[in-house]
Amino acid sequence: MVAEAAAAIDQSVRDALPFQAIVTDLQLPDGDGRAIVRLARERLPSCPVLMMTGSGSISGSVEAIRLGAVTVLEKPVSLETLANELRQAVDDRAELEDGLDAATNAGIIGRSAAIRGVLDALFLAAPTDATILIEGETGTGKELVAKAVHRLSRRSRAPFIPVNCAALPETLVESELFGHLKGAFTGADKSREGRFQQAHRGTLFLDEIGEMPLPLQPKLLRAIQEGEVQPLGSTKAEKVDARVVAATNRKLEQQVAARTFRADLYYRLNVVPLHIPPLRERPEDVAVLAAHFLKPAKRNLTPAAIAALERYAWPGNVREMENLIQRLLVLKPQGDLDLADLPPAVRGAPASSGAPAAALPGQGVDLYAVLGDLEDRLIREALERSGGNRNQAAQSLGIKRTTLVEKLRKMARREGS
Numbered sequence: 001m002v003a004e005a006a007a008a009i010d011q012s013v014r015d016a017l018p019f020q021a022i023v024t025d026l027q028l029p030d031g032d033g034r035a036i037v038r039l040a041r042e043r044l045p046s047c048p049v050l051m052m053t054g055s056g057s058i059s060g061s062v063e064a065i066r067l068g069a070v071t072v073l074e075k076p077v078s079l080e081t082l083a084n085e086l087r088q089a090v091d092d093r094a095e096l097e098d099g100l101d102a103a104t105n106a107g108i109i110g111r112s113a114a115i116r117g118v119l120d121a122l123f124l125a126a127p128t129d130a131t132i133l134i135e136g137e138t139g140t141g142k143e144l145v146a147k148a149v150h151r152l153s154r155r156s157r158a159p160f161i162p163v164n165c166a167a168l169p170e171t172l173v174e175s176e177l178f179g180h181l182k183g184a185f186t187g188a189d190k191s192r193e194g195r196f197q198q199a200h201r202g203t204l205f206l207d208e209i210g211e212m213p214l215p216l217q218p219k220l221l222r223a224i225q226e227g228e229v230q231p232l233g234s235t236k237a238e239k240v241d242a243r244v245v246a247a248t249n250r251k252l253e254q255q256v257a258a259r260t261f262r263a264d265l266y267y268r269l270n271v272v273p274l275h276i277p278p279l280r281e282r283p284e285d286v287a288v289l290a291a292h293f294l295k296p297a298k299r300n301l302t303p304a305a306i307a308a309l310e311r312y313a314w315p316g317n318v319r320e321m322e323n324l325i326q327r328l329l330v331l332k333p334q335g336d337l338d339l340a341d342l343p344p345a346v347r348g349a350p351a352s353s354g355a356p357a358a359a360l361p362g363q364g365v366d367l368y369a370v371l372g373d374l375e376d377r378l379i380r381e382a383l384e385r386s387g388g389n390r391n392q393a394a395q396s397l398g399i400k401r402t403t404l405v406e407k408l409r410k411m412a413r414r415e416g417s
């Protein structure tokens with residue numbers, strides 16, 4: 001019995017499918033239940049162990065608690081009591097773990113070496129004023145990390161000001177960042193503070209920094225280097241004290257090589273690089289992330305469903321998982337989420353060239369109608385995956401944002417008519 005339990009615990013560690021709870025008797029045919037408590041604490045530190053005893057041995061019970069059993073139940077134990085105790089133990093543990101994760105890791109969930117590396121660097125760099133460059137694909141948590149940097153810095157009481165460099169037309173980026181005086185350009189009927197000034201004593205988050213127009217890059221460098229900005233239309237530089245955290249989903253180094261990004265600015269930003277790998281390269285984070293998103297709903301995934309999520313490639317990374325889980329919870333309001341509840345692509349339909357499968361029906365098709373439908377569907381899916389972010393949706397469809405916006409306008413007109 002003890003040997004079998006030990007083997008099962010080992011197996012569950014190897015399969016990365018840890019037991020949610022363990023129930024053992026104190027006296028087992030071939031040994032002592034306390035050995036199981038000890039082993040479980042060692043190998044499965046987050047798995048609660050419940051001990052049952054019929055011997056009434058106080059010292060045995062005390063010893064079991066001392067070793068880390070969450071409770072000792074006096075036999076006979078009704079099934080109902082056992083079920084309640086188990087539920088309680090699992091809930092308590094989840095709460096404890098989540099609290100610990102949230103508190104110690106700034107809300108950044110993950111147990112992979114990559115995430116632990118990011119957290120280590122983040123804890124070291126956050127309290128300094130060092131510029132941080134966060135690189136990672138869409139949905140990997142770059143903004144989450146940037147906010148954690150701010151929260152863990154001595155600037156946490158001052159504002160965190162995000163600027164999405166990709167969302168602004170080139171002509172507006174400069175005044176957005178540095179501000180402008182009244183009359184600086186047509187339409188500037190009032191003076192306006194720039195984002196740098198708003199972030200004074202706080203943190204300026206330059207999102208999608210790879211999109212920063214080349215002509216503006218020297219001014220940005222100067223603002224970071226000298227702590228000085230010059231509003232449009234002004235002849236005087238203003239002092240600002242903003243800590244800069246930048247993020248990009250492109251390889252900035254390649255942009256430097258291609259001369260679309262200035263090397264001097266790159267080096268100035270890249271004082272502390274934080275690289276967040278895509279979720280498909282750290283499957284060990286999938287189960288803990290899924291549990292994190294399911295937690296508020298008090299729901300679970302079956303082991304088979306978790307295994308499928310771990311195999312899936314997650315092109316939209318953690319954001320895609322968060323959206324998927326929210327959708328699954330809506331579609332299935334009760335019970336465990338199983339393999340069959342997952343969309344086919346996630347469940348493990350074989351990988352394709354990227355082109356959706358198609359077959360020509362016997363009676364033929366109206367090619368343009370079919371293509372139109374397919375286009376609409378892919379656009380909706382891309383938007384869903386990006387959580388409504390049009391930049392990313394356009395990127396995942398390989399089209400320009402403006403093209404996407406135009407297509408959405410047409411879709412809306414068609415639906416309206």
Ligand SMILES: Nc1ncnc2c1ncn2[C@@H]1O[C@H](COP(=O)(O)OP(=O)(O)OP(=O)(O)O)[C@@H](O)[C@H]1O
Nearest residue numbers: 108109110137138139140141142143144249318319
């Ligand atoms: N390690 C993580 N732990 C918990 N939540 C995460 C983690 N990584 C990402 N998320 C969540 O996933 C979502 C997307 O994260 P975020 O917006 O930070 O991504 P991003 O890298 O900035 O994406 P994009 O490049 O598309 O802007 C957010 O809701 C975020 O809270």
Ligand SMILES: [Mg+2]
Nearest residue numbers: 139142143207
């Ligand atoms: Mg982002």
